[in-house]
Amino acid sequence: MTDRSGTTGDLSGFQPRLVGFLCNWCSYTGADLAGTARMKYPANMRIIRVMCSGRVEPVLVLKAFAEGADGVLVSGCHPGDCHYMEGNYKALRRRFLVEALLEQFGIDRRRFRFQWISAAEGDRLAEIVEEMVAEIRLLGPLGRARERLFQADHLSLNPAAGGPSPA
Amino acid sequence: MGKPGTQGRPKEGHPSGKLQLGIYWCASCGGCDIAVLDINEKILDVAALADIKLWPIALDFKYEDVRALPDKALDVSFINGALRNSEQVEIVELLRKKSKTVVAFGSCACWGGIPALANLFDRNQIFERVYGTSPSTVNPNRSVPALESRMPEGTLTLPTFYNTVYKLDDIIPVEYYLPGCPPPAELVAEAVDAIATGNLPPAGSVLAKEKALCDSCPRERAEKKVTTFRRVHEVQPDPDRCLLDQGIICCGPATRDGCGARCLEANMPCRGCFGPTPEAVEQGAKMLSAVGSIIEGRDEAEIKRVAAQVVDPAGTFYRFGLAASLLHRSYQERSLKEGVELDSRLDPTVVPTGKEAVT
Numbered sequence: 001m002t003d004r005s006g007t008t009g010d011l012s013g014f015q016p017r018l019v020g021f022l023c024n025w026c027s028y029t030g031a032d033l034a035g036t037a038r039m040k041y042p043a044n045m046r047i048i049r050v051m052c053s054g055r056v057e058p059v060l061v062l063k064a065f066a067e068g069a070d071g072v073l074v075s076g077c078h079p080g081d082c083h084y085m086e087g088n089y090k091a092l093r094r095r096f097l098v099e100a101l102l103e104q105f106g107i108d109r110r111r112f113r114f115q116w117i118s119a120a121e122g123d124r125l126a127e128i129v130e131e132m133v134a135e136i137r138l139l140g141p142l143g144r145a146r147e148r149l150f151q152a153d154h155l156s157l158n159p160a161a162g163g164p165s166p167a
Numbered sequence: 168m169g170k171p172g173t174q175g176r177p178k179e180g181h182p183s184g185k186l187q188l189g190i191y192w193c194a195s196c197g198g199c200d201i202a203v204l205d206i207n208e209k210i211l212d213v214a215a216l217a218d219i220k221l222w223p224i225a226l227d228f229k230y231e232d233v234r235a236l237p238d239k240a241l242d243v244s245f246i247n248g249a250l251r252n253s254e255q256v257e258i259v260e261l262l263r264k265k266s267k268t269v270v271a272f273g274s275c276a277c278w279g280g281i282p283a284l285a286n287l288f289d290r291n292q293i294f295e296r297v298y299g300t301s302p303s304t305v306n307p308n309r310s311v312p313a314l315e316s317r318m319p320e321g322t323l324t325l326p327t328f329y330n331t332v333y334k335l336d337d338i339i340p341v342e343y344y345l346p347g348c349p350p351p352a353e354l355v356a357e358a359v360d361a362i363a364t365g366n367l368p369p370a371g372s373v374l375a376k377e378k379a380l381c382d383s384c385p386r387e388r389a390e391k392k393v394t395t396f397r398r399v400h401e402v403q404p405d406p407d408r409c410l411l412d413q414g415i416i417c418c419g420p421a422t423r424d425g426c427g428a429r430c431l432e433a434n435m436p437c438r439g440c441f442g443p444t445p446e447a448v449e450q451g452a453k454m455l456s457a458v459g460s461i462i463e464g465r466d467e468a469e470i471k472r473v474a475a476q477v478v479d480p481a482g483t484f485y486r487f488g489l490a491a492s493l494l495h496r497s498y499q500e501r502s503l504k505e506g507v508e509l510d511s512r513l514d515p516t517v518v519p520t521g522k523e524a525v526t
Contacts, residue, residue, distance in 0.1 A: 058459070059452035059493070066493040079465065092467060094459030096474035101455060104287060104481035106497035145498045149289060153329040155256065157337050 016070040016136040018045040018129070021056045023088075026077035026118050033122030041126035042133045045073065052076065054087030058098050061112065065102075068143055071111045071136045073128065078116040088116070110135045111142065186217040186363060187241045189233070189262055190272075192224060193255040194282040194332065195248030199273040200224040202349035203245070206356045216363050221262075230258065233265060241265050243362050245345075247272040249282040249490060250333040254326035263339040270358065270374075274348040274440045276335040277373075278450075279490020281348075283332040286489050286496035287481060290330045334490040344373040348440035348487060351426055375425025379444045380437050383424050388412065391461035396476040399436060410436045411461060416483055421453040440487045449493050451484035458484075 022028040028049045034041065050056055053076025064072050074095070076088040095114045102112055113132060117125050181187050192200060200222075204210060220241055221228045244266040250256055263269060274280040285293060298304060298311050316323045335341055345358055358374050361367050368374070376383075388409040396414050404410055410417040410431075417436035423444050430437055443450035462473045477483065485492055 057452065058455045059448050062449065062452050062493045066495075079467075089465050089470075090460060093462040093470055093474070094456060096471050097455050097459045097477060097480055100474070100477070101451075101480045101484070104479070104497070105494050106287075106499040106501065107494075108500045139500070142498065142500075145500050146496070149330050149496060149499060152290075153327075153331055155329070155333075155338070157333070158340055 014137055014141060016044050016133055016141075017068060018071045018073065018132055018136070019064040019069045020045045020047045020073040020075065020129075021050050021053070021060065022047055022073075022117075023053045023076040023083075024049055024051050025083040026081060026116075027053070027075035027125065029119035030117045030121045030125045033119065034126050035122075037122055039122055039126045041129045044133050045129050052082070052084055052087035052091075054082075054084065054090035056091060058094055058101070061098055065107065065111075065142065070139075070142045071113070071132050073113045073115065073132065075115045075117045075125075075128075078118055081118065106145070107142065108139050110139065181218065181240075181242075183218060186243065188213075188217040188219050189241045189244035189266060190219065190222040190224075191244065191246045191258060191262060193246065193248030193259065193276070193335075194251035195273065195275050195280070197224060198349040199247035199275075202273070202347075202352065202355055205349075205352045206359070207352070209352075209356050209359065212363075213359055216359075230261070233258075233261060236265050238264055239267050241267065243268040243270060245270050245272040246335055247276050247349075249275040249279050250329070250335065250338050251282060251285075252326040252328050256338055257326075259335065259339050268342045268362070269335075269339065270343045270345055271335045271341045272345050273350055274346055274442065274487040276341075277344045277346050277491070278442050278488040279332055279334045280440075280487050283334070283488075283490035284482060284486070286332050288497065289499055290328060294328075331496050332490055337490070342370045343367070344442075346373060346375055346423065346441045347426060348438075351429070353427070354425060373423065373442070373445075375423055375441055377445055378424050380419040380422045380424045380426070380428060380431075380441070384409070384419055384428055384431055386410070386431065392463040393461045394463045394473060396458075396473065398478065404434055406434045411458075416458060416477065418450075418454050418484070418486075420457045421447055421450045421484075438486050439484075442488060442491070449491075450488045451481070451492055454484040455480060 022031055028047070031047055053074055056074050061072050061074065074091065076091055077083065079088060082088040091114075099109065099112060103109060113128065115128055117128070190200065190203060206213070219226060220236065221233050241262070244262045246259055246262060246269060248255070250259065271277045275282055279286070294311050298306055299309055312325055314325055314327060343358070345354060347354065354374060386409045387407055389412050391409075391412055393411070393414045396416065399415055402413070402415070404413055404415055411420075415436050418439035419431075419437045421443060422437050422439045423441040426441055439450060439454070443453065447453040458477060459474070462470055464470055464473070481489075489495070
């Protein structure tokens with residue numbers, strides 16, 4: 001059985017849970033292409049179609065991690081290709097701050113990936129998902145570190161507060 | 168402050184006719200207690216109106232006095248500070264049992280505040296720094312305080328120091344939140360008035376305004392395009408222009424109004440002590456998004472250069488809100504991978520030997 005918590009240290013059956021925020025016009029269409037072209041890639045990514053990568057606010061990335069994602073991909077159109085002219089630049093402007101923040105929160109940098117994928121690059125999407133799954137499988141479940149740190153306090157937390165729920 | 172709710176003054180009060188009041192501090196600097204005194208002559212109203220049953224900074228009541236009270240004997244407890252150790256948890260749980268209403272008083276009780284910045288580290292790292300590597304420390308044996316020390320006269324105990332700093336409502340249910348670092352005297356006075364008259368908003372309310380601080384900021388705003396972020400000590404800001412327009416990070420867009428914009432009047436940026444606006448899922452992420460969005464340019468290398476000028480994003484955007492954030496604390500993946508274990512001497516479940524007492 002898969003060891004979701006990873007507490008036993010056995011990662012052989014660990015299947016990373018990835019969340020992918022893909023823009024409707026390029027990256028999601030790219031994922032569609034990967035599907036219709038019958039390209040094979042791991043089924044670990046839950047894809048969320050958004051209208052634009054510029055819509056992916058940092059809070060969505062943090063929420064994904066807080067709710068148990070082991071990795072997050074944000075993907076949009078290549079520079080100059082944005083359907084809304086500016087959206088992918090907005091995403092890019094937040095990207096480096098999000099990366100710096102995750103570093104400070106002790107989350108391995110390989111768990112967050114920001115990538116341009118066009119509608120024609122289904123193969124690129126497949127490749128990136130494969131890479132992410134391989135890398136994150138070695139890192140193990142993200143919730144493990146966090147649970148261990150909270151459990152060390154032996155506290156029962158007020159559930160009504162929306163306090164820290166274990167990932 | 169909203170409509171009167173049902174959480175107001177109890178129907179049958181104390182025989183003395185006075186409000187039964189408790190004031191307590193947890194992990195805090197003491198500034199919140201001073202803020203209570205800052206209401207000046209209104210403190211006399213409080214004294215005329217209230218019997219204070221616990222206030223460690225000002226009055227000599229013992230925990231035993233509070234334990235001896237019947238349940239719900241206190242009308243209201245103002246609790247300030249974040250939760251950092253087991254003594255604080257024990258006392259706030261006691262006060263919850265003895266109080267009809269609990270108010271999280273100040274940013275630390277509401278969202279974790281400055282003490283919660285320690286959540287970017289773990290207990291090991293904090294103890295290593297404090298009892299080991301800080302420049303003013305000489306401690307060659309790396310002794311740390313033991314939870315229990317057996318002495319000829321008996322056993323001495325210390326509270327457990329937690330790995331993670333919590334906000335008050337992580338531990339006990341809280342009726343009202345009075346934010347600020349410290350809460351401004353006007354809001355304290357309003358809260359005291361509201362409690363005394365029973366004219367309180369619905370439980371769960373934040374006793375401040377509903378909009379973002381920018382809404383009441385008098386400064387002039389322009390189209391924001393930033394090529395250089397500056398820290399406040401590096402520049403003399405123009406007192407009439409929006410600080411973000413000048414490349415100075417001001418947390419106004421993501422922070423609740425109600426403070427009276429005191430920092431902005433002193434030509435200092437908002438640091439976010441009033442917590443998130445009502446719509447924001449998380450203050451830090453919202454602020455990070457706002458700052459990211461005003462970076463000028465389309466060139467990846469240029470954007471990266473400008474973003475790197477934001478020194479310490481976690482400490483800047485989560486200065487007061489780390490314990491209320493989605494991630495709540497650092498995940499410490501690196502130390503996990505390196506197999507660093509938590510110091511068992513600090514673990515309350517490990518039976519101590521009494522040999523590690525402070526020397």
